[in-house]
Amino acid sequence: MVVIGRLAIAGAVATLAIGVWTGLVRIGWSLPLGSPMWVMHHGPLMAVGFFATLIATERALARKVALAYLSPLLGVATTAALLAGVTWLAPLLATTSAIVFAVVVGYGYFAARSIQAGVSVGGALALVWANALWATGHSYFDAVRGWLVFLVLTVASERFELSRFSPRANSTRKAFVATALLMMVSLPLSIAPSELGAHVFGLSAMGLGIWLLLFDVARKTVFQKGLARFSGACLLAASLWLTIAGFIALTQGLRPPAYDAVLHAVFLGFGVSMIFGHAPMLLGFALGVRIRYWSAFWFHAALMQLSVFLRVVADWQSWHNVRPWAGILHALALVAFLAATLTAVVRAKQAQAATSA
Protein backbone atom coordinates (compact mmCIF):
# COMPACT_ATOMS: atom_id res chain seq x y z
CA MET A 1 0.00 0.00 0.00
CA VAL A 2 2.95 2.32 0.60
CA VAL A 3 3.85 1.80 -3.05
CA ILE A 4 0.38 3.04 -4.03
CA GLY A 5 0.96 6.04 -1.79
CA ARG A 6 4.23 6.80 -3.56
CA LEU A 7 2.54 6.51 -6.95
CA ALA A 8 -0.19 8.88 -5.82
CA ILE A 9 2.40 11.39 -4.60
CA ALA A 10 4.17 11.10 -7.96
CA GLY A 11 0.85 11.72 -9.71
CA ALA A 12 0.15 14.73 -7.53
CA VAL A 13 3.60 16.19 -8.21
CA ALA A 14 3.18 15.65 -11.95
CA THR A 15 -0.19 17.41 -11.74
CA LEU A 16 1.47 20.26 -9.85
CA ALA A 17 3.97 20.68 -12.67
CA ILE A 18 1.23 20.70 -15.31
CA GLY A 19 -0.95 22.96 -13.18
CA VAL A 20 1.85 25.49 -12.73
CA TRP A 21 2.61 25.35 -16.47
CA THR A 22 -1.02 26.05 -17.35
CA GLY A 23 -1.02 28.82 -14.75
CA LEU A 24 1.90 30.51 -16.46
CA VAL A 25 0.09 30.36 -19.80
CA ARG A 26 -3.04 31.68 -18.15
CA ILE A 27 -1.15 34.61 -16.67
CA GLY A 28 0.23 35.63 -20.05
CA TRP A 29 3.33 33.61 -20.90
CA SER A 30 3.49 31.99 -24.32
CA LEU A 31 4.34 28.35 -23.65
CA PRO A 32 3.57 25.10 -25.53
CA LEU A 33 0.59 23.08 -24.32
CA GLY A 34 -0.74 19.64 -25.17
CA SER A 35 -4.11 21.25 -25.68
CA PRO A 36 -5.23 24.89 -25.40
CA MET A 37 -8.10 23.63 -23.21
CA TRP A 38 -5.63 22.74 -20.45
CA VAL A 39 -5.47 26.43 -19.52
CA MET A 40 -9.15 26.31 -18.60
CA HIS A 41 -8.49 23.53 -16.10
CA HIS A 42 -5.79 25.25 -14.05
CA GLY A 43 -8.14 25.50 -11.05
CA PRO A 44 -9.23 21.86 -10.72
CA LEU A 45 -5.76 20.63 -11.65
CA MET A 46 -4.32 22.48 -8.69
CA ALA A 47 -7.20 22.12 -6.22
CA VAL A 48 -8.20 18.53 -6.96
CA GLY A 49 -5.35 16.98 -8.93
CA PHE A 50 -2.70 18.31 -6.61
CA PHE A 51 -3.92 19.49 -3.21
CA ALA A 52 -6.82 17.09 -2.64
CA THR A 53 -4.82 14.16 -3.99
CA LEU A 54 -1.81 14.95 -1.81
CA ILE A 55 -3.90 15.39 1.33
CA ALA A 56 -5.84 12.20 0.62
CA THR A 57 -2.54 10.36 0.17
CA GLU A 58 -1.24 11.64 3.51
CA ARG A 59 -4.46 10.49 5.17
CA ALA A 60 -4.24 7.07 3.53
CA LEU A 61 -0.63 6.63 4.67
CA ALA A 62 -1.68 7.52 8.21
CA ARG A 63 -4.80 5.30 8.27
CA LYS A 64 -3.23 2.33 6.46
CA VAL A 65 -6.65 1.22 5.18
CA ALA A 66 -6.86 0.00 1.60
CA LEU A 67 -10.08 1.94 0.86
CA ALA A 68 -8.35 5.19 1.78
CA TYR A 69 -5.99 4.84 -1.19
CA LEU A 70 -8.92 4.90 -3.60
CA SER A 71 -9.40 8.63 -3.03
CA PRO A 72 -5.95 9.79 -4.20
CA LEU A 73 -5.99 7.31 -7.08
CA LEU A 74 -9.27 8.81 -8.27
CA GLY A 75 -7.68 12.23 -7.86
CA VAL A 76 -4.90 11.22 -10.23
CA ALA A 77 -7.52 9.79 -12.58
CA THR A 78 -9.30 13.16 -12.51
CA THR A 79 -6.15 14.81 -13.79
CA ALA A 80 -5.82 12.21 -16.53
CA ALA A 81 -9.42 12.75 -17.61
CA LEU A 82 -8.98 16.53 -17.75
CA LEU A 83 -5.79 16.29 -19.80
CA ALA A 84 -7.31 13.68 -22.12
CA GLY A 85 -10.24 16.01 -22.79
CA VAL A 86 -12.81 13.67 -21.21
CA THR A 87 -14.23 16.61 -19.31
CA TRP A 88 -17.59 14.97 -18.55
CA LEU A 89 -15.80 12.19 -16.61
CA ALA A 90 -13.39 14.35 -14.61
CA PRO A 91 -15.91 15.87 -12.17
CA LEU A 92 -17.50 12.45 -11.59
CA LEU A 93 -14.12 10.99 -10.69
CA ALA A 94 -13.39 14.01 -8.50
CA THR A 95 -16.71 13.75 -6.68
CA THR A 96 -16.25 10.03 -6.07
CA SER A 97 -12.74 10.71 -4.79
CA ALA A 98 -14.11 13.34 -2.42
CA ILE A 99 -16.85 11.02 -1.15
CA VAL A 100 -14.31 8.29 -0.40
CA PHE A 101 -12.13 10.85 1.36
CA ALA A 102 -15.11 12.03 3.41
CA VAL A 103 -15.89 8.43 4.41
CA VAL A 104 -12.31 7.89 5.57
CA VAL A 105 -12.28 11.16 7.48
CA GLY A 106 -15.74 10.48 8.88
CA TYR A 107 -14.61 7.11 10.16
CA GLY A 108 -11.78 8.92 11.89
CA TYR A 109 -14.32 11.18 13.57
CA PHE A 110 -16.34 8.28 14.97
CA ALA A 111 -13.11 6.73 16.23
CA ALA A 112 -11.79 9.87 17.93
CA ARG A 113 -14.84 12.15 18.41
CA SER A 114 -12.52 15.14 18.75
CA ILE A 115 -12.74 18.75 17.62
CA GLN A 116 -9.91 18.08 15.18
CA ALA A 117 -11.77 15.17 13.65
CA GLY A 118 -15.02 17.14 13.46
CA VAL A 119 -13.47 20.12 11.69
CA SER A 120 -11.65 17.74 9.39
CA VAL A 121 -15.03 16.24 8.43
CA GLY A 122 -16.18 19.76 7.63
CA GLY A 123 -13.26 20.16 5.28
CA ALA A 124 -13.99 16.84 3.60
CA LEU A 125 -17.66 17.76 3.13
CA ALA A 126 -16.59 21.06 1.58
CA LEU A 127 -14.58 19.09 -0.98
CA VAL A 128 -17.62 16.91 -1.75
CA TRP A 129 -19.70 20.09 -2.08
CA ALA A 130 -17.23 21.71 -4.47
CA ASN A 131 -16.79 18.68 -6.69
CA ALA A 132 -20.54 17.96 -6.71
CA LEU A 133 -21.16 21.53 -7.90
CA TRP A 134 -18.63 20.93 -10.66
CA ALA A 135 -20.26 17.62 -11.56
CA THR A 136 -23.69 19.26 -11.80
CA GLY A 137 -22.60 21.84 -14.31
CA HIS A 138 -21.52 24.73 -12.11
CA SER A 139 -18.48 26.74 -13.09
CA TYR A 140 -15.07 26.54 -11.53
CA PHE A 141 -15.83 29.97 -10.10
CA ASP A 142 -18.59 28.37 -7.99
CA ALA A 143 -16.65 25.23 -7.10
CA VAL A 144 -13.53 27.08 -5.96
CA ARG A 145 -15.27 28.38 -2.84
CA GLY A 146 -15.61 24.78 -1.64
CA TRP A 147 -12.02 24.00 -2.62
CA LEU A 148 -10.84 26.93 -0.51
CA VAL A 149 -12.85 25.79 2.51
CA PHE A 150 -11.62 22.20 2.08
CA LEU A 151 -7.97 23.23 2.17
CA VAL A 152 -8.31 25.70 5.02
CA LEU A 153 -10.39 23.50 7.35
CA THR A 154 -8.39 20.35 6.67
CA VAL A 155 -5.09 22.02 7.45
CA ALA A 156 -6.44 24.13 10.32
CA SER A 157 -7.90 21.05 12.00
CA GLU A 158 -4.49 19.39 12.11
CA ARG A 159 -2.88 22.55 13.43
CA PHE A 160 -5.56 22.72 16.13
CA GLU A 161 -4.70 19.19 17.19
CA LEU A 162 -1.03 20.05 17.56
CA SER A 163 -1.77 23.32 19.37
CA ARG A 164 -2.42 21.32 22.55
CA PHE A 165 1.35 21.00 22.89
CA SER A 166 1.61 24.66 23.85
CA PRO A 167 -0.45 26.59 26.41
CA ARG A 168 -3.81 28.04 25.46
CA ALA A 169 -7.01 28.78 27.35
CA ASN A 170 -9.98 26.44 27.02
CA SER A 171 -12.04 29.31 25.61
CA THR A 172 -9.84 29.24 22.52
CA ARG A 173 -11.35 25.87 21.58
CA LYS A 174 -14.82 27.41 21.35
CA ALA A 175 -13.48 30.27 19.26
CA PHE A 176 -11.85 27.83 16.86
CA VAL A 177 -14.98 25.71 16.49
CA ALA A 178 -17.21 28.76 16.00
CA THR A 179 -14.92 30.15 13.30
CA ALA A 180 -14.75 26.80 11.52
CA LEU A 181 -18.55 26.55 11.57
CA LEU A 182 -18.81 30.06 10.17
CA MET A 183 -16.57 28.99 7.30
CA MET A 184 -18.90 26.07 6.56
CA VAL A 185 -21.86 28.46 6.55
CA SER A 186 -20.13 30.50 3.84
CA LEU A 187 -20.65 27.64 1.38
CA PRO A 188 -24.44 27.74 0.96
CA LEU A 189 -24.26 31.53 1.12
CA SER A 190 -21.89 31.46 -1.84
CA ILE A 191 -24.62 30.14 -4.10
CA ALA A 192 -26.63 33.33 -3.63
CA PRO A 193 -26.04 35.99 -6.29
CA SER A 194 -24.61 38.39 -3.74
CA GLU A 195 -21.07 38.29 -2.42
CA LEU A 196 -22.27 37.53 1.11
CA GLY A 197 -20.70 34.07 1.07
CA ALA A 198 -17.35 35.53 0.04
CA HIS A 199 -17.42 38.06 2.87
CA VAL A 200 -18.35 35.36 5.39
CA PHE A 201 -15.53 33.18 4.08
CA GLY A 202 -13.20 36.13 4.44
CA LEU A 203 -14.25 36.79 8.03
CA SER A 204 -13.81 33.15 9.01
CA ALA A 205 -10.50 32.79 7.16
CA MET A 206 -9.18 35.87 8.90
CA GLY A 207 -10.42 34.48 12.20
CA LEU A 208 -8.71 31.12 11.68
CA GLY A 209 -5.52 32.80 10.47
CA ILE A 210 -5.36 34.97 13.58
CA TRP A 211 -6.19 32.00 15.78
CA LEU A 212 -3.29 30.06 14.29
CA LEU A 213 -0.91 32.99 14.64
CA LEU A 214 -1.84 33.23 18.32
CA PHE A 215 -2.05 29.57 19.31
CA ASP A 216 -0.27 27.31 16.79
CA VAL A 217 2.60 25.45 18.45
CA ALA A 218 4.71 26.80 15.59
CA ARG A 219 5.07 29.98 17.68
CA LYS A 220 7.31 27.94 19.96
CA THR A 221 8.94 25.53 17.52
CA VAL A 222 10.18 28.43 15.35
CA PHE A 223 12.70 29.02 18.17
CA GLN A 224 14.02 25.45 17.98
CA LYS A 225 16.72 24.37 15.54
CA GLY A 226 16.85 22.59 12.22
CA LEU A 227 13.67 21.13 10.73
CA ALA A 228 11.47 22.20 13.64
CA ARG A 229 12.55 25.83 13.19
CA PHE A 230 12.14 25.69 9.41
CA SER A 231 8.74 24.01 9.69
CA GLY A 232 7.60 26.51 12.32
CA ALA A 233 8.57 29.46 10.13
CA CYS A 234 6.69 28.00 7.13
CA LEU A 235 3.59 27.37 9.24
CA LEU A 236 3.55 30.89 10.66
CA ALA A 237 3.99 32.36 7.19
CA ALA A 238 1.08 30.20 6.02
CA SER A 239 -1.14 31.49 8.81
CA LEU A 240 -0.23 35.08 7.97
CA TRP A 241 -1.26 34.52 4.33
CA LEU A 242 -4.54 32.98 5.45
CA THR A 243 -5.20 36.10 7.53
CA ILE A 244 -4.38 38.38 4.61
CA ALA A 245 -6.52 36.35 2.23
CA GLY A 246 -9.36 36.53 4.71
CA PHE A 247 -9.03 40.29 5.01
CA ILE A 248 -9.14 40.72 1.25
CA ALA A 249 -12.21 38.48 0.87
CA LEU A 250 -13.94 40.16 3.80
CA THR A 251 -13.44 43.66 2.41
CA GLN A 252 -13.45 43.01 -1.36
CA GLY A 253 -15.38 39.77 -1.82
CA LEU A 254 -14.23 37.32 -4.48
CA ARG A 255 -14.72 39.38 -7.60
CA PRO A 256 -11.69 40.43 -9.66
CA PRO A 257 -9.07 41.55 -8.85
CA ALA A 258 -9.57 40.26 -5.29
CA TYR A 259 -10.40 36.81 -6.68
CA ASP A 260 -6.87 36.22 -7.98
CA ALA A 261 -5.26 37.59 -4.81
CA VAL A 262 -7.38 35.50 -2.43
CA LEU A 263 -6.97 32.27 -4.36
CA HIS A 264 -3.22 32.54 -4.60
CA ALA A 265 -2.78 33.78 -1.04
CA VAL A 266 -4.69 30.70 0.15
CA PHE A 267 -3.46 28.02 -2.25
CA LEU A 268 0.14 29.21 -2.51
CA GLY A 269 0.75 31.38 0.52
CA PHE A 270 -1.16 29.15 2.93
CA GLY A 271 -1.30 25.73 1.28
CA VAL A 272 2.13 25.51 -0.34
CA SER A 273 3.85 27.04 2.69
CA MET A 274 2.30 24.27 4.78
CA ILE A 275 3.56 21.71 2.27
CA PHE A 276 7.07 23.18 2.33
CA GLY A 277 7.08 22.97 6.12
CA HIS A 278 5.97 19.33 6.22
CA ALA A 279 7.52 17.90 3.08
CA PRO A 280 10.82 16.75 4.63
CA MET A 281 8.94 14.71 7.25
CA LEU A 282 6.12 13.44 5.03
CA LEU A 283 8.31 12.44 2.12
CA GLY A 284 10.76 10.81 4.47
CA PHE A 285 7.96 8.71 5.87
CA ALA A 286 6.55 7.85 2.45
CA LEU A 287 9.97 6.84 1.14
CA GLY A 288 11.19 5.11 4.30
CA VAL A 289 14.15 7.43 4.88
CA ARG A 290 15.02 10.09 7.42
CA ILE A 291 15.41 13.40 5.59
CA ARG A 292 17.79 15.71 7.42
CA TYR A 293 17.44 19.44 7.70
CA TRP A 294 19.30 21.37 5.00
CA SER A 295 19.70 25.15 5.05
CA ALA A 296 18.93 25.21 1.31
CA PHE A 297 15.27 24.61 2.24
CA TRP A 298 15.03 28.26 3.27
CA PHE A 299 15.64 29.45 -0.29
CA HIS A 300 12.49 28.04 -1.89
CA ALA A 301 10.43 28.94 1.18
CA ALA A 302 11.56 32.57 1.06
CA LEU A 303 11.14 32.74 -2.72
CA MET A 304 7.55 31.52 -2.44
CA GLN A 305 6.75 34.19 0.17
CA LEU A 306 8.23 36.87 -2.06
CA SER A 307 6.30 35.62 -5.08
CA VAL A 308 2.96 35.57 -3.27
CA PHE A 309 3.62 39.05 -1.87
CA LEU A 310 4.36 40.30 -5.37
CA ARG A 311 1.21 38.63 -6.74
CA VAL A 312 -1.09 40.07 -4.10
CA VAL A 313 0.39 43.57 -4.44
CA ALA A 314 0.17 43.36 -8.24
CA ASP A 315 -3.50 42.43 -7.94
CA TRP A 316 -4.14 45.20 -5.44
CA GLN A 317 -2.42 47.84 -7.55
CA SER A 318 -3.56 46.44 -10.90
CA TRP A 319 0.05 46.08 -12.01
CA HIS A 320 -0.80 43.88 -14.97
CA ASN A 321 2.82 43.78 -16.19
CA VAL A 322 4.10 42.58 -12.81
CA ARG A 323 1.69 39.70 -12.27
CA PRO A 324 3.27 37.44 -14.91
CA TRP A 325 6.63 37.80 -13.16
CA ALA A 326 5.04 36.81 -9.87
CA GLY A 327 3.90 33.67 -11.65
CA ILE A 328 7.45 32.98 -12.80
CA LEU A 329 8.66 33.32 -9.21
CA HIS A 330 5.95 30.89 -8.04
CA ALA A 331 7.23 28.37 -10.57
CA LEU A 332 10.89 28.94 -9.67
CA ALA A 333 10.11 28.48 -5.97
CA LEU A 334 8.41 25.16 -6.71
CA VAL A 335 11.27 24.00 -8.94
CA ALA A 336 13.76 24.92 -6.21
CA PHE A 337 11.62 23.02 -3.69
CA LEU A 338 11.55 19.89 -5.83
CA ALA A 339 15.30 20.10 -6.48
CA ALA A 340 16.19 20.60 -2.82
CA THR A 341 13.83 17.89 -1.66
CA LEU A 342 15.06 15.39 -4.24
CA THR A 343 18.66 16.12 -3.23
CA ALA A 344 17.78 15.63 0.44
CA VAL A 345 16.08 12.31 -0.36
CA VAL A 346 19.15 11.06 -2.26
CA ARG A 347 21.39 12.05 0.62
CA ALA A 348 19.09 10.30 3.09
CA LYS A 349 19.12 7.10 1.04
CA GLN A 350 22.92 7.23 0.80
CA ALA A 351 23.20 7.71 4.56
CA GLN A 352 20.80 4.83 5.13
CA ALA A 353 22.80 2.57 2.81
CA ALA A 354 26.04 3.51 4.57
CA THR A 355 24.52 2.67 7.96
CA SER A 356 23.23 -0.66 6.71
CA ALA A 357 26.61 -1.64 5.19
Place this chain on the structure above:
Amino acid sequence: MLEAIAGVEDPELGVGIVDLGLVREVTFSAGRLSLRIATTSAVCPFGAELARQVRDALQAHFHGVSVDVSVGYDPTWSPADMTTSARQKLGWL
Protein backbone atom coordinates in the same frame (compact mmCIF):
# COMPACT_ATOMS: atom_id res chain seq x y z
CA MET B 1 16.01 1.96 27.77
CA LEU B 2 14.77 5.56 27.69
CA GLU B 3 18.32 6.80 27.21
CA ALA B 4 18.61 4.60 24.12
CA ILE B 5 15.69 6.35 22.45
CA ALA B 6 16.31 9.84 23.87
CA GLY B 7 17.46 10.99 20.43
CA VAL B 8 14.22 10.05 18.67
CA GLU B 9 12.40 13.33 18.13
CA ASP B 10 9.01 14.40 16.91
CA PRO B 11 10.18 16.01 13.65
CA GLU B 12 7.86 18.96 13.83
CA LEU B 13 8.16 19.82 17.50
CA GLY B 14 11.91 19.22 17.68
CA VAL B 15 11.49 17.56 21.08
CA GLY B 16 12.27 13.94 21.96
CA ILE B 17 9.34 11.58 22.23
CA VAL B 18 10.52 10.58 25.69
CA ASP B 19 10.40 14.20 26.86
CA LEU B 20 7.01 14.60 25.21
CA GLY B 21 5.65 11.73 27.25
CA LEU B 22 4.75 9.73 24.16
CA VAL B 23 6.26 6.46 25.38
CA ARG B 24 3.12 5.02 26.92
CA GLU B 25 3.96 1.44 27.80
CA VAL B 26 7.09 -0.68 28.13
CA THR B 27 7.26 -4.41 28.85
CA PHE B 28 10.11 -6.86 28.85
CA SER B 29 9.36 -10.54 28.88
CA ALA B 30 11.14 -13.69 27.72
CA GLY B 31 13.84 -11.77 25.88
CA ARG B 32 11.35 -9.56 24.09
CA LEU B 33 11.16 -5.79 24.61
CA SER B 34 7.80 -4.27 23.71
CA LEU B 35 7.00 -0.57 23.54
CA ARG B 36 3.86 1.33 22.74
CA ILE B 37 4.28 4.93 21.62
CA ALA B 38 1.59 7.50 21.02
CA THR B 39 1.35 9.89 18.09
CA THR B 40 0.74 13.60 18.47
CA SER B 41 -2.34 13.55 16.28
CA ALA B 42 -5.00 11.08 15.24
CA VAL B 43 -4.01 11.70 11.62
CA CYS B 44 -0.26 11.82 12.16
CA PRO B 45 1.42 9.99 9.26
CA PHE B 46 4.80 9.90 10.98
CA GLY B 47 3.98 7.25 13.55
CA ALA B 48 5.43 4.35 11.57
CA GLU B 49 8.65 6.28 10.93
CA LEU B 50 8.99 7.14 14.62
CA ALA B 51 8.41 3.48 15.48
CA ARG B 52 11.14 2.50 13.02
CA GLN B 53 13.59 4.96 14.57
CA VAL B 54 12.75 3.70 18.06
CA ARG B 55 13.16 0.09 16.96
CA ASP B 56 16.53 0.82 15.30
CA ALA B 57 17.79 2.69 18.36
CA LEU B 58 16.79 -0.09 20.72
CA GLN B 59 18.20 -2.87 18.56
CA ALA B 60 21.50 -0.98 18.35
CA HIS B 61 21.57 -0.60 22.12
CA PHE B 62 20.28 -4.02 23.19
CA HIS B 63 21.98 -6.63 21.05
CA GLY B 64 20.24 -9.95 20.82
CA VAL B 65 16.97 -8.63 22.24
CA SER B 66 13.86 -8.89 20.12
CA VAL B 67 12.16 -5.48 19.87
CA ASP B 68 8.52 -4.82 19.11
CA VAL B 69 7.22 -1.23 18.78
CA SER B 70 3.56 -0.39 18.30
CA VAL B 71 2.17 3.06 17.69
CA GLY B 72 -1.25 4.64 18.02
CA TYR B 73 -3.09 7.83 18.88
CA ASP B 74 -3.63 8.22 22.63
CA PRO B 75 -6.36 10.74 23.45
CA THR B 76 -5.47 10.55 27.16
CA TRP B 77 -2.14 12.30 26.57
CA SER B 78 -1.94 15.66 28.32
CA PRO B 79 0.74 18.37 28.68
CA ALA B 80 1.36 17.07 32.21
CA ASP B 81 2.95 13.98 30.61
CA MET B 82 5.82 16.11 29.29
CA THR B 83 9.11 16.51 31.12
CA THR B 84 10.18 19.90 32.48
CA SER B 85 12.59 20.28 29.58
CA ALA B 86 9.84 19.76 27.02
CA ARG B 87 7.47 22.07 28.84
CA GLN B 88 10.11 24.78 28.83
CA LYS B 89 10.72 24.42 25.09
CA LEU B 90 7.00 24.56 24.30
CA GLY B 91 6.23 27.55 26.47
CA TRP B 92 4.60 26.00 29.53
CA LEU B 93 7.28 27.29 31.94
